[in-house]
Amino acid sequence: MRDWKKVKLGDLLTESKIVSEKPDANKRLTVRLHTEGIEKRPYSKDKKGATKYYIRSKGQFIYGRQNLHKGAFGIVPDELDGFESSADIPAFDVDKSCLPEWIYYFFKKGNFYLKLEPIAKGVGSKRINPSQIFNLDILIPSIEEQKKLLAKAINLTKKYEQADIEFKKQIEHVKQLKQTIFSDAVTGKLSEEWRKNNLNKKHASELLKQINKSFQFEPENNRLNENEEPFIIPDSWIWCNLSQIIIDKPKNGYSPKGVNYETQTKSLKLSATTKGIFDDTQIKYIEEEIPKDSHLWLKNGDILIQRSNSLEYVGISAIYHGADDEFVYPDLMVKIQVVLNMQEYIHICLNSQYIRTYFRSNASGASTSMPKINQALIQKAPIPLPPIEEQCKIVTEVNRLNNICKELEVEANKNILNAKMIFDSSLMEILGEDLITFQSVDKTKENVQKKRIIKFDSKTTHMDLVELLKDHGKLHAEDLWKMSKFPESIDDFYAELKHQIEVKKSIKEVENEKGYLELV
Numbered sequence: 001m002r003d004w005k006k007v008k009l010g011d012l013l014t015e016s017k018i019v020s021e022k023p024d025a026n027k028r029l030t031v032r033l034h035t036e037g038i039e040k041r042p043y044s045k046d047k048k049g050a051t052k053y054y055i056r057s058k059g060q061f062i063y064g065r066q067n068l069h070k071g072a073f074g075i076v077p078d079e080l081d082g083f084e085s086s087a088d089i090p091a092f093d094v095d096k097s098c099l100p101e102w103i104y105y106f107f108k109k110g111n112f113y114l115k116l117e118p119i120a121k122g123v124g125s126k127r128i129n130p131s132q133i134f135n136l137d138i139l140i141p142s143i144e145e146q147k148k149l150l151a152k153a154i155n156l157t158k159k160y161e162q163a164d165i166e167f168k169k170q171i172e173h174v175k176q177l178k179q180t181i182f183s184d185a186v187t188g189k190l191s192e193e194w195r196k197n198n199l200n201k202k203h204a205s206e207l208l209k210q211i212n213k214s215f216q217f218e219p220e221n222n223r224l225n226e227n228e229e230p231f232i233i234p235d236s237w238i239w240c241n242l243s244q245i246i247i248d249k250p251k252n253g254y255s256p257k258g259v260n261y262e263t264q265t266k267s268l269k270l271s272a273t274t275k276g277i278f279d280d281t282q283i284k285y286i287e288e289e290i291p292k293d294s295h296l297w298l299k300n301g302d303i304l305i306q307r308s309n310s311l312e313y314v315g316i317s318a319i320y321h322g323a324d325d326e327f328v329y330p331d332l333m334v335k336i337q338v339v340l341n342m343q344e345y346i347h348i349c350l351n352s353q354y355i356r357t358y359f360r361s362n363a364s365g366a367s368t369s370m371p372k373i374n375q376a377l378i379q380k381a382p383i384p385l386p387p388i389e390e391q392c393k394i395v396t397e398v399n400r401l402n403n404i405c406k407e408l409e410v411e412a413n414k415n416i417l418n419a420k421m422i423f424d425s426s427l428m429e430i431l432g433e434d435l436i437t438f439q440s441v442d443k444t445k446e447n448v449q450k451k452r453i454i455k456f457d458s459k460t461t462h463m464d465l466v467e468l469l470k471d472h473g474k475l476h477a478e479d480l481w482k483m484s485k486f487p488e489s490i491d492d493f494y495a496e497l498k499h500q501i502e503v504k505k506s507i508k509e510v511e512n513e514k515g516y517l518e519l520v
Contacts, residue, residue, distance in 0.1 A: 003141075004140060006137055008138070009133055009134055009138050012098045014093045017054055018054055020053045024084065029062075029076070029083040029084070030085070030089070031067070035108055035113075038074045038075070039080075040083070054084060054087065054091070056080070057091070059100050061074075062076055064088065065090065065127040066126065066127055068116055092130075098143075099143065099150060101153075102146050109433075110424055110427070125494065125498045153431055156426055156430065164419060174412065185352070188234040191394050191397070204238040208238065208385070228382060231354070231384075233384045234386070239383070245385070246379075250305070250334040250378050251335050252307070253329035253335065256288045259284075260487060263285040265287075267286050267327065267328045269282040272304075297328055298320045298326065298327050298328070299320070299325075300321060300322060301319065303318070303343055304333045305335075306332060307333060307375075308365070310369060315359025317351055319344070336378070342391060344391075345395055348398055349383050359377070465484055469519045473518065477497075505520055
């Protein structure tokens with residue numbers, strides 16, 4: 001058994017509170033999540049007198065009160081010596097009997113920081129205060145032994161990080177390979193051999209004529225202007241607009257408010273199609289009854305396109321594979337129905353790089369974070385159309401290659417997990433395992449504690465937080481959330497509550513009544 005000394009973390013850490021007399025917005029530091037270190041914060045103009053800042057020194061242990069349990073901690077590096085942070089990112093001088101890196105690895109090894117979430121306190125935003133971590137027990141060997149063990153730990157960490165980078169590069173390479181597959185599909189490279197072996201194939205212009213005749217479409221100019229053609233396609237293909245191969249105009253969805261109980265009507269969330277593949281787990285229930293003949297009900301084979309999202313995802317599409325009339329779709333999606341069961345090939349086109357770029361480049365709207373594409377833009381999307389037989393060949397080949405990509409991704413993700421497990425195990429072996437116990441709840445007191453009185457009132461729902469507290473006096477945070485404008489999003493609720501507590505100073509926690517809130 002190692003002859004290490006057990007002390008309280010508070011015996012080793014002294015909070016540094018050197019106030020910056022001349023705060024400099026260009027010398028702020030921030031702590032990244034997931035143990036990714038300390039870095040310079042991007043410049044942002046200060047509000048006069050709004051926040052007090054403290055000078056931080058190299059070698060200090062530092063963490064984020066709100067995100068310690070998410071890995072926001074580290075050691076102030078040499079290059080950030082003299083930088084500043086607010087009291088929400090406290091820094092500590094470390095006692096001479098302990099190296100700062102020993103404190104860092106105390107939280108890092110075995111992902112111990114993840115276990116700290118239960119001690120985070122607060123309603124608007126949960127924080128872990130210095131007094132709470134000061135009570136933690138830590139085992140420390142002599143300085144000389146710390147140096148030897150830390151050298152091994154740092155060397156192990158470097159090797160693990162290098163391996164992790166390589167495995168993540170593999171995943172990025174697979175993503176790039178997928179885009180290459182899609183690009184080769186829509187430019188004809190993927191089916192080049194098929195064309196050589198099928199010289200008597202029909203020209204795609206015949207396919208467009210068939211579509212016009214079968215669906216009684218008015219003939220359009222089948223070719224785009226030369227300057228509108230994104231790239232050269234095989235001679236037997238033809239450029240057309242998306243509007244020429246869909247049964248009707250694109251149709252927007254509908255987004256009534258969801259409820260937190262099951263109903264007869266399931267509506268998709270935006271996340272149901274964000275990955276380019278339909279995900280039937282991303283749904284919400286709505287109380288409103290949708291007529292059975294409404295266009296909002298999805299049919300097997302419908303293509304859903306996100307008409308608004310971040311720039312990365314706007315225009316992303318997915319094919320609905322499922323039973324008819326099981327789901328309705330939201331307002332931020334549009335639905336199209338492709339003629340002659342060509343949806344698989346058209347889906348490849350829509351998610352290929354050239355169409356993704358087309359949507360991103362033409363997206364607009366008042367919100368820069370959620371740009372939009374409209375129906376007219378979607379209908380004008382340029383589609384490189386091959387004969388129907390060649391489309392089938394392309395879809396088959398894309399599916400085959402995508403399955404290989406999935407296998408490569410699974411293998412790379414397995415390697416990432418295995419490397420992490422080996423690293424965690426080896427780190428614990430080097431540095432030892434501290435036996436941490438949090439103060440347990442007194443079960444006797446817990447059993448006799450009175451249940452809180454629920455004050456949920458369905459007549460005063462979807463209101464401002466301040467108005468709710470005016471009507472009801474003090475409320476438990478859970479009741480306030482369920483009656484607020486954000487009953488489906490706890491994150492949005494806490495963001496607004498934090499704003500009211502910390503910025504507006506209109507709401508406060510009730511003294512000696514945990515979880516209750518009242519007006520200031």
